[in-house]
Amino acid sequence: MKIGIVCYPTFGGSGVVATELGKALAAKGHEIHFITYNQPVRLGSFRKNIFYHEVAVSEYPLFDYPPYELVLASKMVDVARYEKLDLLHVHYAIPHASAAYTAKKILAEEGITLPVVTTLHGTDITLLGRDSSFESVISFAINKSDAVTAVSSSLRNDTYKLFGVNKEISVIPNFVCMDQFDFEPNEELRKEHAPNGEKILTHISNFRAVKRVEDIVRIFAEVRKTVPSKLVLVGDGPERSRVEQLCRELRTCEDVIFLGKLKNPTEVLSIADVFLLPSEAESFGLAALEAMAASVPVISTNTGGLPEVNRHGVSGMMSDVGDIEDMVKNTLFLLSEPNKLEKFKKQARKRASDFDLKAILPQYEELYESLLVEG
Numbered sequence: 325m326k327i328g329i330v331c332y333p334t335f336g337g338s339g340v341v342a343t344e345l346g347k348a349l350a351a352k353g354h355e356i357h358f359i360t361y362n363q364p365v366r367l368g369s370f371r372k373n374i375f376y377h378e379v380a381v382s383e384y385p386l387f388d389y390p391p392y393e394l395v396l397a398s399k400m401v402d403v404a405r406y407e408k409l410d411l412l413h414v415h416y417a418i419p420h421a422s423a424a425y426t427a428k429k430i431l432a433e434e435g436i437t438l439p440v441v442t443t444l445h446g447t448d449i450t451l452l453g454r455d456s457s458f459e460s461v462i463s464f465a466i467n468k469s470d471a472v473t474a475v476s477s478s479l480r481n482d483t484y485k486l487f488g489v490n491k492e493i494s495v496i497p498n499f500v501c502m503d504q505f506d507f508e509p510n511e512e513l514r515k516e517h518a519p520n521g522e523k524i525l526t527h528i529s530n531f532r533a534v535k536r537v538e539d540i541v542r543i544f545a546e547v548r549k550t551v552p553s554k555l556v557l558v559g560d561g562p563e564r565s566r567v568e569q570l571c572r573e574l575r576t577c578e579d580v581i582f583l584g585k586l587k588n589p590t591e592v593l594s595i596a597d598v599f600l601l602p603s604e605a606e607s608f609g610l611a612a613l614e615a616m617a618a619s620v621p622v623i624s625t626n627t628g629g630l631p632e633v634n635r636h637g638v639s640g641m642m643s644d645v646g647d648i649e650d651m652v653k654n655t656l657f658l659l660s661e662p663n664k665l666e667k668f669k670k671q672a673r674k675r676a677s678d679f680d681l682k683a684i685l686p687q688y689e690e691l692y693e694s695l696l697v698e699g
C-alpha cells in the first residue's frame with residue numbers, strides 16, 4: 325500500500341506514534357509518505373520506502389496568521405495525486421482531519437478516491453473539547469472520516485461525550501517497539517548522575533500544566549527524606565520556570581537534574597528506578613508505557629487512559645490526582661526493598677509487552693485493507 329501519514333513532527337506522543345507506525349509499515353514493504361511542516365523528530369536518517377513532503381507556509385500580507393490548514397490540504401492533494409496514494413492516515417482531528425476532508429473532496433472532483441483514517445490522540449479531544457468554538461468543526465471532521473480510531477477506551481468515551489459524533493470509533497492503543505528497549509542498564513551513566521548509589525526518579529514530558537510537574541518535585545522532596553535519591557527531568561515547556569523556582573524553595577536543586585528535550589530518552593530510562601506521572605489528564609500515557617518497556621515501574625494518577633496501561637500493584641502504583649501524600653507512600657513502597665523493586669521492574673516490562681508494535685501493527689493494516697476493499 326501507498327500511505328500518506330499526516331502528523332505533528334514534534335516530541336509529543338501523537339507525533340512519536342505516527343512516526344514509529346510509519347517506520348514499521350515501511351519495514352514491511354509499504355510505501356510511506358510523511359506530510360508535515362518539519363521532518364518528524366523520531367524519523368531519523370534515510371530509510372527505504374519512506375518519503376517526506378514538507379508543508380511550507382509562506383507569509384501573505386492579506387492574512388494575520390499563516391493559512392496552514394489550506395496549504396496542508398493542497399499538499400495532501402499534490403502528494404496523493406502524483407504519488408498515487410491508496411489512503412491517508414491523519415493523526416489529530418484539528419487541523420489534520422479537516423484538511424484531509426478538503427483534500428478528499430478536491431480529489432473526488434478528479435475521479436480520485438482517497439479514504440481517510442483519523443486517529444484521535446488526546447488533547448485534540450480533551451482540551452479542544454472544552455472550547456465550544458471548535459465543536460462543530462471537530463465533529464464534522466470526525467464524522468466525515470472513513471475510519472476513526474482512538475488510542476484508549478477512555479478517549480473514545482470522551483469523544484462521544486464531548487462531541488456530536490455518530491461515527492464508529494475503534495480503539496487501537498498506542499504501542500512501543502519492545503526491541504528498542506532491550507538494553508542493559510548504563511552503569512557509567514548511572515554513576516554520573518547518582519555517584520553515591522542514590523535511587524533515580526524520572527519524569528519525561530512537555531512541562532505543560534496538565535502534567536503537574538510541580539507535584540513531582542514535591543513528591544521527590546518527601547521521598548529523599550527517607551531514601552537518598554536523585555530526580556531526572558527530561559523535557560521543557562511553559563511550566564519549567566515554575567518547577568525550577570519550586571526546587572529552590574524546597575532546597576532540592578542539588579539533587580534535581582534538568583536535561584531538557586532529548587530526541588531519544590531511552591538512555592535516561594535505562595538508569596531509572598521509578599517513573600513519575602502525576603498528570604491531571606492522560607488519554608493514554610505513552611511516556612508511562614515507554615518507561616515500563618524499559619523495566620521502570622510507574623507511579624501515576626488513575627485518570628483517563630492510564631488505568632488501561634499501568635496496572636496498580638503490578639506495573640506500578642496509582643493514586644488520585646493531586647494526592648501527593650499517597651504518591652510518596654507508593655514511591656517509598658517500591659523503593660523500600662531491592663527485591664520488591666526488582667519484581668516490579670520485571671512486571672512493568674512484561675505488562676508493556678502487551679502493547680508491542682508487533683501486536684498492534686496488524687490492527688492498522690487490517691483497518692487499511694478493509695477500507696480499500698470497500699472502495
